[in-house]
Amino acid sequence: MVTPQRPSRPRHPRQQETRASGSAVARAQPAPETAAAQRPPSRLMRQRVRSAWLFLAPMLLVLAAVAGWPLARTVYFSFTDASLADLDARQWVGFANYFSVLRMPSGRTLYDGLLVDPVWWRAVWNTVRFTVISVTCETILGMIVALVLNAEFVGRGIVRAAILIPWAIPTIVSAKMWQWMLNDQFGIINVVLLNLGLISGKIAWTASADTAMAAVLIVDIWKTTPFMALLILAALQMLPGEIIEVAKLDGANPWQIFWRVTLPLIRPAVMVAVIFRALDALRIFDLIYVLTPNNVHTKSMSVFARENLFEFDKFAYGSAASTLLFLILALLTIVTIRIGRISLDGGR
Amino acid sequence: MKLFHAFLALAVAAMLAGTQARAADLSIVSGDTGNGIKVLREILDRYEKQSGNKVTIVVMPPSTTDQFGQYRLWLAAGNSDIDVYQTDVIWAPQLASQLVDLTAATKDVVGAHFPSIIQSQTVNGKLVALPIFTDAPALYYRKDLLDKYGAKVPATWKELADTAKLVMDKERAAGNKDIWGFVFQGNAYEGLTCDALEWVVSNGGGQIIEPDGTISINNPQAAAALDMAKGWVGTISPPGVLAYQEEESRGVWQTGNAVFMRNWPYAYALGNGEGSPIKGKFDVAPLPAGTGEGARPTATLGGWNLAVSKYSKNPDAAIELVKFIASPEMQKYRTLKTSNLPTIQALYDDADIAREQPIIPRWKQVFLNAVPRPSAAVRIRYNEASSQFWNAVHKTMSGEGSAADNLADLEVALTKLKGSAW
Numbered sequence: 001m002v003t004p005q006r007p008s009r010p011r012h013p014r015q016q017e018t019r020a021s022g023s024a025v026a027r028a029q030p031a032p033e034t035a036a037a038q039r040p041p042s043r044l045m046r047q048r049v050r051s052a053w054l055f056l057a058p059m060l061l062v063l064a065a066v067a068g069w070p071l072a073r074t075v076y077f078s079f080t081d082a083s084l085a086d087l088d089a090r091q092w093v094g095f096a097n098y099f100s101v102l103r104m105p106s107g108r109t110l111y112d113g114l115l116v117d118p119v120w121w122r123a124v125w126n127t128v129r130f131t132v133i134s135v136t137c138e139t140i141l142g143m144i145v146a147l148v149l150n151a152e153f154v155g156r157g158i159v160r161a162a163i164l165i166p167w168a169i170p171t172i173v174s175a176k177m178w179q180w181m182l183n184d185q186f187g188i189i190n191v192v193l194l195n196l197g198l199i200s201g202k203i204a205w206t207a208s209a210d211t212a213m214a215a216v217l218i219v220d221i222w223k224t225t226p227f228m229a230l231l232i233l234a235a236l237q238m239l240p241g242e243i244i245e246v247a248k249l250d251g252a253n254p255w256q257i258f259w260r261v262t263l264p265l266i267r268p269a270v271m272v273a274v275i276f277r278a279l280d281a282l283r284i285f286d287l288i289y290v291l292t293p294n295n296v297h298t299k300s301m302s303v304f305a306r307e308n309l310f311e312f313d314k315f316a317y318g319s320a321a322s323t324l325l326f327l328i329l330a331l332l333t334i335v336t337i338r339i340g341r342i343s344l345d346g347g348r
Numbered sequence: 349m350k351l352f353h354a355f356l357a358l359a360v361a362a363m364l365a366g367t368q369a370r371a372a373d374l375s376i377v378s379g380d381t382g383n384g385i386k387v388l389r390e391i392l393d394r395y396e397k398q399s400g401n402k403v404t405i406v407v408m409p410p411s412t413t414d415q416f417g418q419y420r421l422w423l424a425a426g427n428s429d430i431d432v433y434q435t436d437v438i439w440a441p442q443l444a445s446q447l448v449d450l451t452a453a454t455k456d457v458v459g460a461h462f463p464s465i466i467q468s469q470t471v472n473g474k475l476v477a478l479p480i481f482t483d484a485p486a487l488y489y490r491k492d493l494l495d496k497y498g499a500k501v502p503a504t505w506k507e508l509a510d511t512a513k514l515v516m517d518k519e520r521a522a523g524n525k526d527i528w529g530f531v532f533q534g535n536a537y538e539g540l541t542c543d544a545l546e547w548v549v550s551n552g553g554g555q556i557i558e559p560d561g562t563i564s565i566n567n568p569q570a571a572a573a574l575d576m577a578k579g580w581v582g583t584i585s586p587p588g589v590l591a592y593q594e595e596e597s598r599g600v601w602q603t604g605n606a607v608f609m610r611n612w613p614y615a616y617a618l619g620n621g622e623g624s625p626i627k628g629k630f631d632v633a634p635l636p637a638g639t640g641e642g643a644r645p646t647a648t649l650g651g652w653n654l655a656v657s658k659y660s661k662n663p664d665a666a667i668e669l670v671k672f673i674a675s676p677e678m679q680k681y682r683t684l685k686t687s688n689l690p691t692i693q694a695l696y697d698d699a700d701i702a703r704e705q706p707i708i709p710r711w712k713q714v715f716l717n718a719v720p721r722p723s724a725a726v727r728i729r730y731n732e733a734s735s736q737f738w739n740a741v742h743k744t745m746s747g748e749g750s751a752a753d754n755l756a757d758l759e760v761a762l763t764k765l766k767g768s769a770w
Binding site for chain 1: 747
């Protein structure tokens with residue numbers, strides 16, 4: 001490639017370079033604004049790109065080692081008949097873990113594999129239902145909490161710190177704590193509700209099919225609302241006060257200000273928070289595992305995968321479930337980003 | 349999340365580097381039920397004094413299902429941090445390939461144990477674990493309450509339900525509003541397989557999967573047994589029983605809020621311990637029988653053993669440790685403290701044990717007649733088969749589908765799992 005000459009006038013580097021690369025067509029026309037993309041990078045630019053890669057390399061290597069490699073292994077195992085008792089004895093079986101057709105000697109045809117496993121689809125449904133309900137509740141509650149915390153009042157600093165406590169407690173600890181609080185015989189929740197006269201008999205929160213999911217949701221919402229509130233509060237504090245003042249001067253009431261001014265301005269931040277939470281919720285494991293282990297009404301995709309991977313002699317099947325979990329997660333993220341019309345590279 | 353992965357990798361690397369075992373630093377992993385860990389620590393303290401080795405206990409949750417998943421993972425990863433595993437009686441066929449063969453090292457001591465228990469831990473001629481205690485459940489009953497209302501100890505499940513209802517209703521009328529009739533292990537986990545196997549066998553409904561591998565669970569007597577158990581939930585048993593494991597049921601029982609409880613012998617010593625509200629107010633009986641053809645009282649065989657990991661860096665020291673804990677002296681010590689059933693035959697005639705834990709000599713026959721879970725027949729697929737069973741039972745008891753339908757579905761699922769052979 002020809003080394004670009006130093007531009008005679010700094011205002012026309014584009015023309016200069018176009019000429020240097022010898023494109024007659026480009027030279028004959030006034031350079032359009034978009035031509036910048038076609039310009040070959042300068043040496044400085046290339047150097048900067050090179051050093052950027054150099055700086056990124058360690059991180060990329062670590063990522064490849066701790067995220068890429070396990071992911072690739074999992075996908076690979078899902079195409080084998082691996083058993084944890086002897087991983088080395090695995091055989092390639094193609095898509096059999098996902099879907100296979102068995103023809104019985106009797107002439108009956110049976111379908112087998114994860115894609116036709118009702119237990120798996122129930123786990124998917126449980127997870128999606130959990131995600132939608134919990135993230136919706138957390139966003140609304142988080143928004144309310146953030147709006148309150150954004151206002152000036154005495155002791156705001158203490159309240160802000162206090163509200164973060166549920167988020168700071170490790171999930172396993174809070175799940176165990178709630179398990180005792182939700183206990184049907186000794187749990188404080190039942191005692192309080194009974195004394196208030198809201199229920200007539202003690203409720204077996206984590207045992208009953210009707211309340212098991214509700215119990216998990218209550219704990220998750222309690223735990224994660226502070227996280228949402230924090231992210232939304234950060235967005236609220238970035239808002240310039242002038243806009244709100246102008247809206248007030250124009251006679252907008254607080255309700256209008258929230259819907260017409262505040263919400264549209266913080267929407268990108270809220271959407272990022274929602275995606276974060278949704279991704280987190282879709283791989284929910286610890287809370288369900290502690291509160292309602294093995295309960296088919298709350299079994300999530302991760303719990304299903306773990307059960308097959310380690311408890312049953314179905315390491316390959318569990319790997320297939322993990323792979324599908326990954327694909328579902330990726331798919332839902334893309335859909336959410338599209339629907340939310342947010343750009344993750346800051347272009348909005 | 350990715351950053352978290354990186355941190356995790358670093359943390360694991362640091363941990364592995366930090367735990368390079370010295371000559372005789374051993375680790376033993378055990379689930380935590382009742383006062384088991386405390387007593388194990390006392391036994392280990394004696395061992396440390398005697399041998400100079402140091403032993404760390406890694407404590408796991410009480411649910412055998414939870415423990416198994418973790419152990420399988422550690423063993424598959426060739427983890428050398430754990431030397432000795434406390435293993436459930438049903439695990440031997442599933443973990444055998446990753447455990448040290450103890451046959452030669454324990455030649456001198458196995459003769460003192462019950463041959464049936466040694467047999468249960470022998471896989472393809474290889475002794476994979478040495479028993480430290482065995483288990484056969486009991487029906488715990490409140491002597492004081494039965495006497496108060498002139499009821500006798502039930503011999504059938506029907507009598508149990510009637511007695512439980514009678515006592516519960518009268519006690520509640522007398523102002524004891526938190527009392528329930530019967531608590532057991534109804535959570536969806538291995539414990540429910542134990543409980544439900546007893547209902548089915550005692551009702552003449554077979555052993556789910558017979559020793560020859562035949563799937564026998566889909567029969568009217570088994571369905572009747574599950575229907576009977578379903579009838580207890582919400583009437584004599586709290587609805588929450590469907591989330592109870594051993595310790596939750598003991599919680600209700602030991603606070604004096606249950607007339608009957610199905611549990612393992614460990615609850616005997618704890619119930620009679622200092623500060624227990626029911627101390628001296630209860631006794632035990634064998635579990636009741638069902639009704640119909642082939643009905644008999646029965647108990648599911650449980651029990652715990654010690655196995656040495658193939659990946660241990662100190663296998664010889666670990667085997668010595670296992671032999672120490674399983675020795676007659678230590679089994680006696682454990683039995684006196686925890687009322688666990690010893691696996692040494694002679695201890696059932698021991699005068700100290702008979703005085704301190706009178707349940708033990710009485711339980712020899714119960715345990716000798718106990719029914720094993722079908723782990724020997726089903727081998728490596730036992731966990732999945734068991735989970736299919738407990739899910740069918742749990743569904744029935746939570747009112748999803750009838751017992752007959754769920755058992756028919758279970759038969760299909762088990763047949764599919766079995767394939768051409770177990």
